[in-house]
Amino acid sequence: MALNYIWIAFFLIGFIVALGQLIFSGNTAIFNDMINSTFASAKTGFEISLGLTGALTLWMGLMKVGEKGGVVGMLGRLFGPFFEKLFPELPKGHPAYGSMILNFSANMLGLDNAATPMGLKAMKEIQNSNQKKDTASNAQIMFLVLNASGLTIIPVSIMVYRTQLGAANPADIFIPILISTYVATLVAMISVAVVQKINLFDKVIMAYMGGLTAIIAGIIYYFSTLPREQIANVSTFAANFILFAIIIVFIILAMVKKVNVYDAFIEGAKEGFGVAIKIIPFLVAILVAIGIFRASGAMDFIIKGFEHFFAWLGFDTRFTGALPVAFMKPLSGSGARGLMIDAMTTYGADSFLGRLSCTLQGATDTTFYIIAVYFGSVGVKNTRHAVGCSLLADLAGAVTAILIAYLFFG
Numbered sequence: 001m002a003l004n005y006i007w008i009a010f011f012l013i014g015f016i017v018a019l020g021q022l023i024f025s026g027n028t029a030i031f032n033d034m035i036n037s038t039f040a041s042a043k044t045g046f047e048i049s050l051g052l053t054g055a056l057t058l059w060m061g062l063m064k065v066g067e068k069g070g071v072v073g074m075l076g077r078l079f080g081p082f083f084e085k086l087f088p089e090l091p092k093g094h095p096a097y098g099s100m101i102l103n104f105s106a107n108m109l110g111l112d113n114a115a116t117p118m119g120l121k122a123m124k125e126i127q128n129s130n131q132k133k134d135t136a137s138n139a140q141i142m143f144l145v146l147n148a149s150g151l152t153i154i155p156v157s158i159m160v161y162r163t164q165l166g167a168a169n170p171a172d173i174f175i176p177i178l179i180s181t182y183v184a185t186l187v188a189m190i191s192v193a194v195v196q197k198i199n200l201f202d203k204v205i206m207a208y209m210g211g212l213t214a215i216i217a218g219i220i221y222y223f224s225t226l227p228r229e230q231i232a233n234v235s236t237f238a239a240n241f242i243l244f245a246i247i248i249v250f251i252i253l254a255m256v257k258k259v260n261v262y263d264a265f266i267e268g269a270k271e272g273f274g275v276a277i278k279i280i281p282f283l284v285a286i287l288v289a290i291g292i293f294r295a296s297g298a299m300d301f302i303i304k305g306f307e308h309f310f311a312w313l314g315f316d317t318r319f320t321g322a323l324p325v326a327f328m329k330p331l332s333g334s335g336a337r338g339l340m341i342d343a344m345t346t347y348g349a350d351s352f353l354g355r356l357s358c359t360l361q362g363a364t365d366t367t368f369y370i371i372a373v374y375f376g377s378v379g380v381k382n383t384r385h386a387v388g389c390s391l392l393a394d395l396a397g398a399v400t401a402i403l404i405a406y407l408f409f410g
Helices: 002-025 030-069 071-086 096-108 112-127 138-149 156-164 174-196 203-225 228-256 261-278 280-295 298-313 318-328 333-347 352-363 367-378 386-409
Strands: none
Touching: 002 030, 002 280, 002 298, 030 071, 030 096, 030 112, 030 228, 030 261, 030 280, 071 096, 071 203, 071 228, 096 112, 096 138, 112 138, 112 261, 112 367, 138 174, 138 367, 138 386, 156 333, 156 352, 174 203, 174 352, 174 386, 228 261, 261 280, 261 367, 280 298, 280 367, 298 318, 318 333, 318 352, 318 386, 333 352, 352 386, 367 386
């Protein structure tokens, strides 16, 4: 029921803050702003769902082609030993394994439109093994929290924005983001494992995590040897090439198995359209609550409180100028993106705040959006410890991003 209480809290806090502004400063326009935000957020929620329809239809279709071609099963067998330890509730060789790997891979490459349909596919497959359909299972929570931690190896979109805003080296945030998002993912895994009593010191889990750590360290080393102006180009090319290669592999393997590729695509695409329609109410509900929270001025009030608190402690408070991105990211991806762009526009793309805002943007994913869409797609209402563990990972990613920004950018 956590999401229910959070949804109510956004409304109540927004109302209390707005009422306070009315009483103490005579701001009569605040309630008008909140009502306008309510309708604007509802429209945004529908437009996002409508925009997702095309991506879901496309990628659900391709996922069905990959499934019938055997790719999803191959990935499931490759990472099965790791997932069997991390998702002990799921039986060996569960079909969700392959979908989860594709989802994580797309996230790591910064391919949001490709990641969401694959994640929804995985959530649906896990739901088939869920005994209480309206309550999140342990496996669903682990998958969602890892997804919300937003492990990103190639932050393509952020580098593109930095290029457009005149950054001397658009890719200088590459390593800070990679470190921050990796820490967020580790905290996500550890927090869920503690609650669910999963032994992370198991030799299988340690081996796979050691391999992932080695790969990330290798990527950091490789990109650190490239000329700065080449990093963004190499990252963008790698992400796009890998994505297109995946599509071709799906089609070729399906053809080898004598699968009717077109019919398989249409079959999966129909599922994608249905999922897109189903998530509209859940997405509208959470975005309206967040919109009211923002329009009331509650976000600004919290940020000013942090600034005064850290100034009182005697800390350098420069980082507080980028806190709006950190606070907005769990609530709204587009909102956080807008704040990141605003920070770069106001202070400069190569300023401390400009770079820190980019690092915070890439450190984690949009927690409440993911919870609304993923759980909404399968009708889960009781999210149990998913929200708490996700927000803990968000906090770890944000703190790491701030510390790393001071280390890299002074």
